[in-house]
Amino acid sequence: MKGNIKILSMLLGVTLAFSSCNNSTENKATDTSKIPVKGESVAELTSPPHVPKPVGKREATKLKVSLEILELEGEMVDGVKYTYWTFGGSVPGQFIRTRVGDEVEFLLKNHPDNKLPHNIDLHAVTGPGGGAESSLVAPGHEVSFSFKCLNPGLYVYHCATAPVGMHVANGMYGLILVEPEGGLPPVDREYYVMQGDFYTEGGYGEQGLQAFDMNKAIKEEADYVVFNGNVNALVNENALQAKVGETIRLFVGNGGPNLVSSFHVIGEIFDKVHVEGGDLINKNIQTTLIPAGGSAIVEFKVDVPGTLVLVDHSIFRAFNKGALGMMKVEGEENHQIYSGKIMEGIYLPEGGTIQQMPKKKKEEVVVNKTSEQSINDGKAIFARTCLACHQSEGQGIKAVFPPLAKSDYLNNNKDKSIDAVLFGLKGEITVNGEKYNSVMPSQTLSDQEVADVLNYVYNNWGNDKTVLTPADIKKRRAK
Ligand code: HEC
Ligand SMILES: [Cu+2]
Numbered sequence: 001m002k003g004n005i006k007i008l009s010m011l012l013g014v015t016l017a018f019s020s021c022n023n024s025t026e027n028k029a030t031d032t033s034k035i036p037v038k039g040e041s042v043a044e045l046t047s048p049p050h051v052p053k054p055v056g057k058r059e060a061t062k063l064k065v066s067l068e069i070l071e072l073e074g075e076m077v078d079g080v081k082y083t084y085w086t087f088g089g090s091v092p093g094q095f096i097r098t099r100v101g102d103e104v105e106f107l108l109k110n111h112p113d114n115k116l117p118h119n120i121d122l123h124a125v126t127g128p129g130g131g132a133e134s135s136l137v138a139p140g141h142e143v144s145f146s147f148k149c150l151n152p153g154l155y156v157y158h159c160a161t162a163p164v165g166m167h168v169a170n171g172m173y174g175l176i177l178v179e180p181e182g183g184l185p186p187v188d189r190e191y192y193v194m195q196g197d198f199y200t201e202g203g204y205g206e207q208g209l210q211a212f213d214m215n216k217a218i219k220e221e222a223d224y225v226v227f228n229g230n231v232n233a234l235v236n237e238n239a240l241q242a243k244v245g246e247t248i249r250l251f252v253g254n255g256g257p258n259l260v261s262s263f264h265v266i267g268e269i270f271d272k273v274h275v276e277g278g279d280l281i282n283k284n285i286q287t288t289l290i291p292a293g294g295s296a297i298v299e300f301k302v303d304v305p306g307t308l309v310l311v312d313h314s315i316f317r318a319f320n321k322g323a324l325g326m327m328k329v330e331g332e333e334n335h336q337i338y339s340g341k342i343m344e345g346i347y348l349p350e351g352g353t354i355q356q357m358p359k360k361k362k363e364e365v366v367v368n369k370t371s372e373q374s375i376n377d378g379k380a381i382f383a384r385t386c387l388a389c390h391q392s393e394g395q396g397i398k399a400v401f402p403p404l405a406k407s408d409y410l411n412n413n414k415d416k417s418i419d420a421v422l423f424g425l426k427g428e429i430t431v432n433g434e435k436y437n438s439v440m441p442s443q444t445l446s447d448q449e450v451a452d453v454l455n456y457v458y459n460n461w462g463n464d465k466t467v468l469t470p471a472d473i474k475k476r477r478a479k
Pocket of ligand 1: 115116382385386387388389390400401402403404407409410417420421425426427428429431436437438439440441443453454457
């Protein structure tokens with residue numbers, strides 16, 4: 001707690017320093033760091049596609065934001081499961097709505113059932129790491145910091161814990177809106193849409209629980225590109241709704257981690273786009289570019305009934321990787337604006353492609369593997385089960401996750417190492433002369449998988465080339 005207070009005062013120091021050297025900035029009509037705050041309130045947070053109520057004319061306040069990190073299994077597309085890491089249980093994370101001058105008191109909680117430490121970098125923050133330096137939090141802990149919203153705009157937030165790309169790729173991003181003085185002009189409906197690219201061990205549509213694939217992510221070869229975390233988030237019964245004559249505002253973000261979005265709505269023209277989520281307004285736009293880690297606010301009026309289709313106009317992503325959403329507009333025809341025949345039902349310009357991808361079965365279990373096969377198979381298990389903590393070369397993270405590379409603990413204690421994987425490990429241990437006192441969760445792996453992953457570890461990074469069999473694991477499990 002003391003550490004928090006120290007960091008908090010450091011942060012405030014930074015804010016003051018920023019404002020004092022920023023007084024002279026030409027274009028700023030007012031120095032937003034001087035906007036006084038009145039009272040305090042608890043921020044309303046919403047899951048996509050919904051957004052909290054507009055701030056309207058309310059004065060700047062001390063705004064309390066409480067966000068809980070949850071690691072949970074979800075569905076990427078029919079029959080394909082994925083373990084998402086989330087800010088608040090959804091991908092993208094909960095929408096945060098503030099106004100310029102607000103002092104945000106941010107509480108970040110990491111649920112005890114989670115396996116990993118996380119933090120948050122909000123692009124709306126002026127301060128080290130956008131908050132990331134003050135917010136690293138282990139499972140079962142919470143941490144707080146505060147910041148003042150100096151610049152209006154629509155900002156991305158994301159996790160920035162190593163390996164950063166992996167945390168972002170698993171869904172750890174969302175949007176925070178900082179409204180200008182007096183609020184944004186009122187519209188009839190507002191929605192929250194955020195694109196993200198996903199990398200899975202199996203290709204698009206391959207059934208079962210799909211692990212994150214680090215190599216594909218590095219090569220930027222996405223299997224899925226989706227709006228709001230999964231292929232079906234905004235289609236058919238999940239489509240956004242609107243009525244003819246209404247004005248619509250979409251808060252659109254792009255979490256990446258890799259791909260830039262060519263955001264387009266088939267059947268509409270954006271009357272206004274807040275370019276890159278900032279002050280600049282462009283008008284009459286067909287497609288707007290949204291950088292990874294960036295945003296746009298798009299506004300349009302819906303004039304005729306039908307289904308509008310939201311896409312990333314890098315068009316294979318839309319029809320073959322999931323970057324497709326819908327907005328159903330109901331109401332009276334206006335033949336002056338559009339006289340063509342409007343089809344009943346759902347607009348799927350390439351037919352049912354998305355639904356009809358081949359469904360492959362999971363691989364059969366191989367019995368009596370050679371040690372070479374076992375070591376080889378262990379690599380993938382390591383990547384999805386152990387890498388996040390022990391790191392790609394088994395080097396660990398100093399003082400947090402012990403190394404598996406040249407680990408004396410590992411090489412001297414075969415049984416204890418098996419036990420660590422089977423039952424988890426806690427309490428003080430010493431690895432290569434360094435003390436660790438943390439918790440490793442037990443892993444839900446079969447005997448064969450435990451043998452494979454340990455064989456991979458033992459036969460890499462300077463370890464002693466032990467080879468274990470599933471029978472060895474079975475013996476320890478029986479204890
Ligand atoms: C959520 C993070 C996490 C995951 C995932 C994880 N470990 Fe660990 N591991 C730890 C921590 C923390 C310790 C030290 C525990 C302690 O301090 O008592 C540890 C200790 C160990 C040790 C003994 C110490 C050493 O460095 O030799 C072994 C062996 C080990 N882990 C293997 C694995 C394997 C194999 C996997 C994947 C199947 C795995 N761990 C997954 C966090 C993790
Ligand atoms: Cu994270």
